[in-house]
Amino acid sequence: MTDAAAATDTQSDTVQTKSMDDIMALCKRRGFIFQASEIYGGIQGFWDYGPLGAQLKKNLRDAWWNDVVMMGCNGQNGPNGKPVEIVPLDSCIIQNPKVWEASGHVAGFNDPMVDCRESKSRYRADHLMCLGEKGDKEGQIYAYVESDDDSYAAARKKLDKYKKRTLTDDEVDTCALTDLGADELAITVGPDAKEAGTLTEPRAFNLMFDTITGAIRDEANKVYLRPETAQGIFINFKNVVDTTRVGVPFGIAQTGKAFRNEVTPRNFTFRSREFEQMEIEFFCHADDAEAWYAFWRDWRMQWWQDLGLAGENLIMREHDRDELAHYAKEGAGTADVEYRFPFTAPGYGELEGIAHRTEFDLKQHQTHSKKKMEYHDTTRGEPLPNGQPKGEWYLPHVIEPSAGLDRGVLALICEAYTPDPDRASKVFMKFHPRIAPIKAAVFPLVKKDGMPEKANELRRELVQKFGRYGAIEFDEKQSIGKRYARMDEAGCPYCFTIDGDTMADGTVTVRDRDTQDQSRMPMADVAGFLAEKLGL
RNA sequence: GCGGGUGUAGCUCAAUGGUAGAGCGUCAGCCUUCCAAGCUGAAUGUUGACGGUUCGAGUCCGUUCACCCGCUCCA
Numbered sequence: 001m002t003d004a005a006a007a008t009d010t011q012s013d014t015v016q017t018k019s020m021d022d023i024m025a026l027c028k029r030r031g032f033i034f035q036a037s038e039i040y041g042g043i044q045g046f047w048d049y050g051p052l053g054a055q056l057k058k059n060l061r062d063a064w065w066n067d068v069v070m071m072g073c074n075g076q077n078g079p080n081g082k083p084v085e086i087v088p089l090d091s092c093i094i095q096n097p098k099v100w101e102a103s104g105h106v107a108g109f110n111d112p113m114v115d116c117r118e119s120k121s122r123y124r125a126d127h128l129m130c131l132g133e134k135g136d137k138e139g140q141i142y143a144y145v146e147s148d149d150d151s152y153a154a155a156r157k158k159l160d161k162y163k164k165r166t167l168t169d170d171e172v173d174t175c176a177l178t179d180l181g182a183d184e185l186a187i188t189v190g191p192d193a194k195e196a197g198t199l200t201e202p203r204a205f206n207l208m209f210d211t212i213t214g215a216i217r218d219e220a221n222k223v224y225l226r227p228e229t230a231q232g233i234f235i236n237f238k239n240v241v242d243t244t245r246v247g248v249p250f251g252i253a254q255t256g257k258a259f260r261n262e263v264t265p266r267n268f269t270f271r272s273r274e275f276e277q278m279e280i281e282f283f284c285h286a287d288d289a290e291a292w293y294a295f296w297r298d299w300r301m302q303w304w305q306d307l308g309l310a311g312e313n314l315i316m317r318e319h320d321r322d323e324l325a326h327y328a329k330e331g332a333g334t335a336d337v338e339y340r341f342p343f344t345a346p347g348y349g350e351l352e353g354i355a356h357r358t359e360f361d362l363k364q365h366q367t368h369s370k371k372k373m374e375y376h377d378t379t380r381g382e383p384l385p386n387g388q389p390k391g392e393w394y395l396p397h398v399i400e401p402s403a404g405l406d407r408g409v410l411a412l413i414c415e416a417y418t419p420d421p422d423r424a425s426k427v428f429m430k431f432h433p434r435i436a437p438i439k440a441a442v443f444p445l446v447k448k449d450g451m452p453e454k455a456n457e458l459r460r461e462l463v464q465k466f467g468r469y470g471a472i473e474f475d476e477k478q479s480i481g482k483r484y485a486r487m488d489e490a491g492c493p494y495c496f497t498i499d500g501d502t503m504a505d506g507t508v509t510v511r512d513r514d515t516q517d518q519s520r521m522p523m524a525d526v527a528g529f530l531a532e533k534l535g536l
Numbered sequence: 537g538c539g540g541g542u543g544u545a546g547c548u549c550a551a552u553g554g555u556a557g558a559g560c561g562u563c564a565g566c567c568u569u570c571c572a573a574g575c576u577g578a579a580u581g582u583u584g585a586c587g588g589u590u591c592g593a594g595u596c597c598g599u600u601c602a603c604c605c606g607c608u609c610c611a
Contacts, residue, residue: 041585
């Protein structure tokens with residue numbers, strides 16, 4: 001998360017006034033999200049989706065799948081002036097562990113950490129350096145943070161004070177903290193500590209979950225649950241190229257679960273240990289990477305806005321060069337689509353990252369697997385005598401728009417949550433009709449005079465036409481006000497009510513969730529009305 | 537991992553160490569021609585879990601689990 005652009009939030013404080021506790025209570029009450037394993041006391045970092053949540057999540061996933069994959073960025077042309085080509089993939093959660101060695105995750109996800117008992121600080125062990133007087137085996141050693149001048153200066157100062165004199169650079173010896181033995185660690189003073197021996201032994205944080213394949217528990221058969229779906233795409237790059245009539249530039253898209261053993265799962269579903277990603281790896285020539293990066297960055301922002309995350313709660317943030325991931329250092333850049341959640345406000349939390357990963361991943365897999373990953377581009381190269389291009393072999397660059405499905409759902413829920421003291425439910429969920437889990441409700445005004453039968457006719461028609469997009473509710477119990485109120489809390493955009501006039505002239509009342517306005521229309525027009533509202 | 541807070545019905549919350557309750561919601565019935573109306577009734581709890589002190593623990597103590605906030609972390 002970041003608090004960039006946080007300074008401009010004074011005019012709209014709608015999000016800040018939304019209580020995350022209230023939102024979580026509604027999620028439980030209406031069956032959007034439950035704590036996983038709740039009856040056994042829960043389990044940290046895992047959440048289950050209830051009936052409404054599951055449908056909401058599916059609607060968001062479907063919207064992504066349809067717009068990205070099936071329609072190739074909603075049918076628009078890419079920067080090359082041609083339709084954007086995307087093909088789907090569904091790769092395994094568990095792969096050969098060498099995949100994660102090649103990707104850097106085995107090394108990167110095992111950073112040993114050191115805690116300081118005195119200052120309560122935590123450091124990455126490989127980021128800590130130590131200094132002491134040359135040749136001194138027993139005097140105190142001072143730890144400092146690598147390439148942090150202030151931290152180094154503080155350590156030097158502490159050393160001088162301990163030795164009661166100012167040491168010259170030549171008299172000082174430095175080494176990595178990870179090279180220290182237990183004895184030496186006991187006489188080491190932490191970067192933010194005054195006393196020696198307050199640093200713990202470096203402890204590995206296993207950020208990848210592992211398990212074991214085969215019937216026998218043998219460490220040699222250790223495998224990992226994927227921490228990102230992306231690698232499944234990279235390792236299938238050649239398969240797709242060889243078996244599908246796609247040519248660079250093109251993308252491979254995939255949705256699926258990923259797992260990260262987060263040190264501190266927090267903020268409802270925002271940082272879960274099991275989560276679902278929606279990832280595109282878009283392959284293009286290095287020369288075109290910058291244009292494609294800009295294209296994806298802009299379109300992905302637009303996409304989230306079109307789903308209802310409009311306004312100033314959504315921002316696009318380009319990363320500073322020094323905070324880029326290792327694979328993106330040399331690229332055109334990385335940008336995040338970020339949403340201002342109640343728990344991040346006035347800062348923002350990441351929904352999707354668009355990164356230029358260069359050719360890093362394909363190169364890694366080419367090196368580790370010793371399989372050629374280069375693409376033969378027959379549209380490039382010098383023209384041959386017969387007029388055809390000579391062709392060019394290269395490792396494509398990758399633009400990766402990687403979105404968090406669960407984070408998207410959470411943002412949609414937070415955005416939709418709208419307190420309204422003037423209405424019966426006191427709150428309603430203002431979901432965009434396209435992603436609303438319940439698309440419409442049909443009510444007989446009273447349970448007599450043939451109204452339930454008539455209402456059932458309409459219900460049946462709507463289920464047949466729209467049931468694949470979401471639920472069509474039918475309710476004949478209790479007062480009409482209660483039924484409207486229930487639908488408000490579930491976020492159903494339109495309710496259709498059959499009354500005495502319906503029996504006489506065939507018109508029904510349509511009630512709008514957001515405005516609470518009511519108007520009449522012929523029952524025969526309802527399906528057309530709903531189709532238009534759902535964007536079908 | 538550290539510090540602080542919280543945990544009682546589906547939800548929001550009460551309950552001096554002394555019989556576990558209310559409102560809302562849910563369900564059933566009556567009533568009802570457009571916004572949780574009205575009436576009647578019903579179901580729902582090992583008070584997060586385990587242990588201890590006590591004649592007696594939702595309440596006090598210990599441990600543990602989960603959630604929230606602040607650090608930390610987030611290839």
